[in-house]
Amino acid sequence: MKVKDDGQGHSGDAAELAEGERPTLKTIAFMAGLGVTTVSRALKDAPEIGQATKNRVQLIAKQIGYRPNRAGVRLRTGKTNVISLVLNAQSSIMGLTSNMVYGISEVLSQTPYHLTVTPYSLENDPMQPIRYIVETGSADGIIMSRTEPDDPRVRYLTEHGIPFATHGRTEMGIDHPFHDFDNEAFAYLSVKSLLARGRRRIAMLAGPSPAVTYYRHLDRGFSRGIEEGNAVAALFSGIDVDTSLGRIRDRMEEIMSGPNRPDGIVCCTGGAAIALVAGIEAAGLKIGEDVDLVSKQSTDVLKWFRPQIIVFNEDVRHAGRELARAVLRRIAGVDARELQSLSYPDENEPR
Amino acid sequence: MKVKDDGQGHSGDAAELAEGERPTLKTIAFMAGLGVTTVSRALKDAPEIGQATKNRVQLIAKQIGYRPNRAGVRLRTGKTNVISLVLNAQSSIMGLTSNMVYGISEVLSQTPYHLTVTPYSLENDPMQPIRYIVETGSADGIIMSRTEPDDPRVRYLTEHGIPFATHGRTEMGIDHPFHDFDNEAFAYLSVKSLLARGRRRIAMLAGPSPAVTYYRHLDRGFSRGIEEGNAVAALFSGIDVDTSLGRIRDRMEEIMSGPNRPDGIVCCTGGAAIALVAGIEAAGLKIGEDVDLVSKQSTDVLKWFRPQIIVFNEDVRHAGRELARAVLRRIAGVDARELQSLSYPDENEPR
DNA sequence: TAACTGATTATAAAGGTTTTTATATTCATC
């Protein structure tokens, strides 16, 4: 073994090994009697390095528990090895956020990527966190939700060439990776199952402002169902899925005590569904008799909820996995159009 | 303005300004006709730099939107500016994770710190993510939950001198930052309120295995309440708060159909409470008549749940804020004993 | 006059990695 002293180590080279600090390429280089260049290449299986050398270097690396220094790599390559999840802090009752995070993590844990979470509040400009990430270069890819038909974030990121994937679709003629739950199908099927139970005056709790794409999908599916079934659409005014549960409950009580109350209701989140039930019962009506309720849920809590309501599941964890895979593949250069997927409502077997 | 060419720029210095790339200290240095050192110091308000220079440099920095390169800082200083939240992926129904994340983010957003999330599954060794973070040096501080009385993670991190804060206490004679909900008080008050409703045979759904500290706190508060009230503690065997909702429901139906069924029940998560109710009703009993139920919740969903159950709130978002502040202050060198806090159950006004 | 302040700014090195370019060695070919 050739021992070289390049005069760079301020502590004697012999001490190099004994340091309590984390090993670097230099440590391995010293131990193997090679240059850092060769070590760097050997570790990433570069073709220029002889097999014997590779084996030796990789063995040493494993033995001393070498882990590349992220800052070094990041500085040199410009890659952060970070995916950033940007989501809003309000609309996340009942485990939507958690499941998304877990789904994404599940995929990233097999890779060198870390996940950072950047919440923003609905009062603030949704562009702000996006701009921050781009300006500071703090992530290689972004996952975001609450997509709007004409979404400035999508435009901005596309212009800047930053890989991203959205939970939800847009309608702006830009191809980008997305995963979406088929809310149109959900709303349609919901109406269908209410019709099948003989309900005729059907209402839906609206999605979060028409600015968010899935509001439109819900609406489309709902209208189609109503039309096909020759039913009457009763509208809820003054509340949507972003409204506080307290207000939803109160308004619901009002509506259900009024003259033109619906006998079937579609709702797109579990939390709101519980508030709706509270309002309905406060008005003295019984679920399953006076009125039926269908809801989407993203945890299985509603499955055990009494009174029993009709439930369709959205597997948000799966969405997280899909989105993570999509950004990663986008970063790897895969065409955006190959990274678009939809998942379909899955009716809970009644219990 | 003095123009200097240090011969380092591979692209002509004039082009330096026009680049579409992110500005660095060098960019500012060139624009101001100063050295990078001076610029670096001027930006952080170092005492060695003249006020006029500082003003000039800071103005330029703001104008061109300079943001320090994280990798550069990290490499040079060894600080990652990252806080890592380590939590387990299962026990998080009903928004516990989300609220924790949002609470932490709220605090970190005022600082240069980013939040990364590292979930692990209950089947895996909880030490694994911790070791990874320490070995790769990927965070300056850690926040973790599900603390055990004798927690190997706490021991490990303390030995390695890594700042951290736990959601939950330990019992190992090591002072470390924590924030905890007073589960003993919660259990005690829960029993009290059941007693006040005339209940005598009171049971509790156990916390997650005695290995997790708050199990003991629940137990202690529960026992004290029972004792003081001269009541009978009926035990649930075979289920705890980590059991699947389906099993909880089924087992509950069994228990409530049996001979020695309780007439008062304490439960420590909202999700489980819903499953309990399902089981109770399946056994043909009525909440509020045959039996009363008290539960802790960390979102306000249960507040609207019917039948009405007694609810105490744990403000997990607040816990997140406390924990974030605690790690940050610990990183800043504050004594661990000053970073320990408790929050108290807060009974929901009945609705 | 020379040495000393104190206030500024500059130089150089370091941190860990990757990449471009260079050097040394081996092997086959003419």
Place this chain on the structure above:
DNA sequence: GATGAATATAAAAACCTTTATAATCAGTTA
């Protein structure tokens, strides 16, 4: 026995920041 190609390793530069040290310069002071 020289030329060229192929193989194997090294050196040096670059990424951006911070810090320790050095240099400059004015105005004092001994």
